Amino acid sequence: MGLNIIVCIKAVAEGTWGAKNTDKNFTLNLFDRPAIEMAMELTKKYDGTVTLVSMGPESACSALYEAMSMGPQKAVLLSDPLFRESDTYATAKVLSAAIKKLAPFDLLFFGTRSSDSDTGHVGPQTSQMLSIPYISNVHEMVDLGMDKATVERRADGFVERFQITGPGAMGVVHDGTEYGYTGLYEIENTFDGKSIQRWDHSDLGLEPHEIGLPGSPTKIVALNPHKSKKQCRFITGDVAQAAETLAQTLSQAGLVD
Numbered sequence: 001m002g003l004n005i006i007v008c009i010k011a012v013a014e015g016t017w018g019a020k021n022t023d024k025n026f027t028l029n030l031f032d033r034p035a036i037e038m039a040m041e042l043t044k045k046y047d048g049t050v051t052l053v054s055m056g057p058e059s060a061c062s063a064l065y066e067a068m069s070m071g072p073q074k075a076v077l078l079s080d081p082l083f084r085e086s087d088t089y090a091t092a093k094v095l096s097a098a099i100k101k102l103a104p105f106d107l108l109f110f111g112t113r114s115s116d117s118d119t120g121h122v123g124p125q126t127s128q129m130l131s132i133p134y135i136s137n138v139h140e141m142v143d144l145g146m147d148k149a150t151v152e153r154r155a156d157g158f159v160e161r162f163q164i165t166g167p168g169a170m171g172v173v174h175d176g177t178e179y180g181y182t183g184l185y186e187i188e189n190t191f192d193g194k195s196i197q198r199w200d201h202s203d204l205g206l207e208p209h210e211i212g213l214p215g216s217p218t219k220i221v222a223l224n225p226h227k228s229k230k231q232c233r234f235i236t237g238d239v240a241q242a243a244e245t246l247a248q249t250l251s252q253a254g255l256v257d
Contacts, residue, residue, distance in 0.1 A: 003048025003144075005039040006102060007032070007072065007109040008095055008126065011056045011063030012116045026056070028063040031111035033070075035172040039109055040071040042141060049073050051102060055083055055094050061196055068194050076102070080200035082208050087216035088117075092125035094211055097204035099130060107149065108169035112137060120171070127169040135162050138170040 011026035039050045050072035054064055057079060064075045078094050086094065099108065108130075110123030120136075127134035135151060143150040148165045153173075164170075201211060209215060233249075235242045250256045 003043050003046045003107070004051070004105045005043060005048065005107045005109060006051050006053060006099055006105050007035050007039050007067075008099075008122070009036070009052055009054050009063065009067050009111070010114045010116075010122075011054060011060035012114060026060050026063045028066045029111055029114045029116075031113050031115060032067070033111075034174045035109040035111050036067055036070050036072065038141060038172050039107075042107075042144065046144060048106075051076065051105075053095060053098050053102070054078065055086075055091055064196050065194070073194070075194070075196045077196050077198050078200075078204070079198055080211075082201050082212045085213035085216065085220075086211060087218040087220075088119055088121035088125055089217055090211050090215040092122050092129055093215065094201075094204065094206065095122065095126045096129035097206055098199060099126070101199075101204065105167055108132070108167065110169065110171045112171045112173050123169065123171045130169070132166070133164050133168045135164065135168070135170045137173050139173050139175040 009032040010029040012029045014025045014027050036050070036052075042048070043050055052064055052067050052072050052075040054060060054075070055078040056063075058077075060079070061077060064077060068075055076098060078098055083090075083094060099105070108127070110126070112123075113120040114122075124134050124136070135153065137153040137155060138151045139154060140152045141149065142152055142161065148163055149168060150161065150163045151170060152159055152161050154160075201208065213219075235245050235249075237245065247256070
């Protein structure tokens with residue numbers, strides 16, 4: 001049968017900040033790359049397939065093609081106007097419905113977080129909805145058997161080792177190795193030789209009240225860039241003068257006695 005791994009990825013807007021960017025150019029979320037890399041390494045070692053799943057507008061296809069150029073064979077875009085304004089809970093509901101439709105699978109991978117919203121909620125929430133175990137911050141797959149996987153993660157100065165029995169999910173972190181380079185040839189072949197399947201809410205058996213803004217317990221009231229009031233002061237002069245000026249400045253500010 002081979003190993004069947006599903007990797008959930010996110011398309012993030014290029015050169016923009018914030019959540020409402022449906023008319024922007026999209027790129028692959030940087031934190032999803034380690035998950036794709038690990039999935040590809042495992043399927044090359046144990047034989048199998050990698051399927052990408054992403055929720056977003058039609059313009060998010062660019063990120064899926066970018067991700068497929070790294071090796072995955074299949075991709076599904078979950079796109080529907082009813083998915084707009086989804087919080088992480090509603091997003092997880094859409095993803096879990098798609099994953100159930102793609103079942104059976106052996107492993108489910110996520111990036112640890114996204115570079116735009118940076119919550120890290122979607123992986124754990126999706127796993128909970130699927131009733132499968134989830135391990136965060138995984139950096140290494142130690143062993144993979146027929147019905148169990150042993151993984152390691154680093155947390156609070158410790159190296160922790162976990163074992164998952166049956167289908168399991170994990171958030172994958174960068175392990176310090178360099179990402180594989182994707183050349184123009186691979187990118188061209190991806191656009192020419194691979195296609196993206198598209199599913200909407202009816203394909204997933206979801207009702208409008210379950211998704212998008214109606215299905216989101218969390219509402220974004222406002223979203224504005226933070227403006228820092230801090231100012232940087234440069235101290236000039238030789239080392240002794242600069243040190244004296246710094247000491248006086250810190251003392252006047254009450255930061256040192």
